[in-house]
Amino acid sequence: MCEDDAVIATNDDAALCKRYAVAKGYWSDPYIEYFIKSTSERKAPEISRGYYARVMGMKILLDQFLTTTNYNCQVINIGAGFDTLYWRLKDENVSVKSFIEVDLPPVTSRKCYIIRNRKNLLRMVATEDDDIQFSSCELHAGEYHLVGSDIRNISEMESKLLSGLVDTTLPTVFLAECVLVYNEEHLTSALLKWIAEHFRTALFINYEQVNMGDKFGSVMIENLKKRGCNLAGVSACSDLESQRRRFTVSGWDGAKSWDMTETHDFQDLKKVKLILSETLWHL
Numbered sequence: 577m578c579e580d581d582a583v584i585a586t587n588d589d590a591a592l593c594k595r596y597a598v599a600k601g602y603w604s605d606p607y608i609e610y611f612i613k614s615t616s617e618r619k620a621p622e623i624s625r626g627y628y629a630r631v632m633g634m635k636i637l638l639d640q641f642l643t644t645t646n647y648n649c650q651v652i653n654i655g656a657g658f659d660t661l662y663w664r665l666k667d668e669n670v671s672v673k674s675f676i677e678v679d680l681p682p683v684t685s686r687k688c689y690i691i692r693n694r695k696n697l698l699r700m701v702a703t704e705d706d707d708i709q710f711s712s713c714e715l716h717a718g719e720y721h722l723v724g725s726d727i728r729n730i731s732e733m734e735s736k737l738l739s740g741l742v743d744t745t746l747p748t749v750f751l752a753e754c755v756l757v758y759n760e761e762h763l764t765s766a767l768l769k770w771i772a773e774h775f776r777t778a779l780f781i782n783y784e785q786v787n788m789g790d791k792f793g794s795v796m797i798e799n800l801k802k803r804g805c806n807l808a809g810v811s812a813c814s815d816l817e818s819q820r821r822r823f824t825v826s827g828w829d830g831a832k833s834w835d836m837t838e839t840h841d842f843q844d845l846k847k848v849k850l851i852l853s854e855t856l857w858h859l
Contacts, residue, residue: 582805583758584682587657588612590754594631597624603631610694611658611687629836630783634751635661637781641749642670649747650674652737654727655755657683662720666700673746674719678733681724685713688722716741727755728763730770738774747777756822757784760808765826772827780823786835788813 591612596619598605638661642649649672653659656677665675677684688710691697702708702717709716713724721741725733742748750771756764771778787793788810797807807813812822816833823831 579804579806580680580682582800582803584680585803586754586758586805587679587683590627591658593619593623593627597627600624602628605660605664607660607663607697608658610697611660611690630753633836634753634781634783638749638751641747641779641781642672645747647672649749650676650742651749651751652676652678652742653751654678655752656722658687659753661751663697663700671719674721674742676721676723676737676741678723678725678727678737680726681713684715684722684724688713688715691715691722727767728759730766734770734774744775748775748779750778750780752780753783754785756782757807757809757813758805761812761822764809764812764822768823768826768828780828782819784819785810785813786815786819786833 591608592615594605595608595612595614597603598608599614602624638651647670651672651674653661653676656679659677662675662677677687679687691701692710692715698708701715701720706718715722723733723736723741725736727733738744756767759767768780771780785793785796788797788807793813797810800807812818816835819833820831
């Protein structure tokens, strides 16, 4: 298995964990079942709880951006995988100028196939008046664009995004869930510099690991290595300051970072049966 294949496999892992958590009632997502088959394998409660915090944390920050811009903005989800955010936003009657998902072509080709063959998904990306353009790994319809591109190849991604898909003068939010950690640090720096140089107003919401130098982080790194998956960008995940610094040295005006113990409200999870102690949550 090549390294890209191992990284691509993490998309299926994440989608499977999300589907399991949704089935257990942690949050509502009627679309995840279209993208990944269910499994009889049980997941530990702390995994489901972690994914709940991940999904809700990203959504809360995104909602703040959308309301601040009065929805006159663009969303670019990099390394989007089988994320269902677009469809969940449509359920809330939320529309933006452009909603763009970017991932490696082997991932987007599978997502294209699924969308084309699921009427409940396809009808939400385009109205009867919209033209739908399909290729083997891309889909363009109305405000929704699924783009097959390697974010490590800035020139390729730039040629696709700036060919009419995005307006660099509009406020734009970039989303990344555990994506940058798989790329070498100089490649992530090039991506962040490109965004800072080309977009007039941009926000980057990045959900990623920190404290990767502790015992738990070391175990995670070794387990992923055994699967052929190297965390090439792990040096930026040593602590909160290193996460902030990767942005400020790449031309961004500022950066803030929090760990989940600072942002997570345990009261929100009382409706879910949890057996995880707050002590374990702090690990």
